[in-house]
Amino acid sequence: MSEWYRKDLAYIHDVGFRSYVLRAMPGILAILKQHGIQDGLIVDLGCGSGLSAEELVRTGYQVLGVDISADMIEIARCRVPMAEFQLGSLFKVEIPDCNAVISISECFNYLFDPDHQTLTQVFQRIYDALAPGGVFIFDIAEPGQLTSATPVKSFTEGEDWIVLVEKQEDSQHILTRRIITFRQVGNDYRRDDEVHRQQLYAAAEIATMLQQVGYQVEIQRCYGQFALPNAHAALIARKPMSNL
Known part of the structure; x- marks a missing residue:
């Protein structure tokens, strides 16, 4: 899980x-x-x-x-x-x-x-x-989450983190989000990746x-x-x- x-x-x-x-x-x-x-x-x-x-x-x-x-x-x-x-x-x-x-x-x-x-x-x-x-x-x-089939990329940041998201909606109405996170741990940033489909x-x-x-x-x-x-x-x- x-x-x-x-x-x-x-x-x-x-x-x-x-x-x-x-x-x-x-x-x-x-x-x-x-x-x-x-x-x-x-x-x-x-x-x-x-x-x-x-x-x-x-x-x-x-x-x-x-x-x-x-x-x-x-x-x-x-x-x-x-x-x-x-x-x-x-x-x-x-x-x-x-x-x-x-x-x-x-x-x-x-x-x-x-x-x-x-x-x-x-x-x-x-x-x-x-x-x-x-x-x-x-x-x-x-x-209709996206207006075209072209992937859309965005980022959001906070005090000790940043998240990058790439979204794409296909002809079968599947929305795919590729999510890359960076979170500050001490003086460094830790990266993690997840892919969510809807x-x-x-x-x-x-x-x-x-x-x-x-x-x-x-x-x-x-x-x-x-x-x-x-x-x-x-x-x-x-x-x-x-x-x-």
């Missing part, structure tokens, strides 16, 4: 790329309240470094966070000792009975598990775990899968006041109170 978001990238993501989660959480908390979910267990799939779990615990929820990165889980456990965290794939983890499931920052797009279950199978397992009236809140990246999905396609399972579905382009980036969508999937 150590192939992705290893120690340096996990650290850089936590300190340098936390704004997405922190800006999304007020809207997500509002959605939970709108659906009458005031307390109980929230399962956070792809929980990363525990930023979302921290906000949920502060609001009074119980939290189970799941992530495929051991280094992310280590940060999360230190940040939110009141929450429970489990190392594992969101495509394979056993989901306990809960009031809501959330997954922030396009986690379902990642192709980290070559033999993972289909999305419909995962959506069904989440549906079965949710209490009647429970909600499943997550966002996805859609096709399958991009149209929001309408995902909504249809959810509806086939039995959810009532809304597609949004924001979490409250936080507008999602271009070619991203949030899906709010509610399990009906009853089948009547």
Whole structure:
């Protein structure tokens, strides 16, 4: 489970790329309240470094966070000792009975598990775990992340780190990110490389899968006041109170 978001990238993501989660959480908390979910267990799939779990615990929820990165889980456990965290794939983890499931920052797009279950199978397992009236809140990246087939290169830097990213989207709607990190260790900088691949999905396609399972579905382009980036969508999937 150590192939992705290893120690340096996990650290850089936590300190340098936390704004997405922190800006999304007020809207997500509002959605939970709108659906009458005031307390109980929230399962956070792809929980990363525990930023979302921290906000949920502060609001009074119980939290189970799941992530495929051991280094992310280590940060999360230190940040939110009141929450429970489990190392594992969101495509394979056993989901306990809960009031809501959330997954922030396009986690379902990642192709980290070559033999993972289909999305419909995962959506069904989440549906079965949710209490009647429970909600499943997550966002996805859609096709059109890049405007051409030409790779796009960028860099971001912090006080003791720099990350270089090359992105390319192919005709099969696979987005590939080549990520090179440099992190200061003493007087030197340590380099690490990772390659992340994502399958991009149209929001309408995902909504249809959810509806086939039995959810009532809304597609949004924001979490409250936080507008999602271009070619991203949030899906709010509610399990009906009853089948009547």
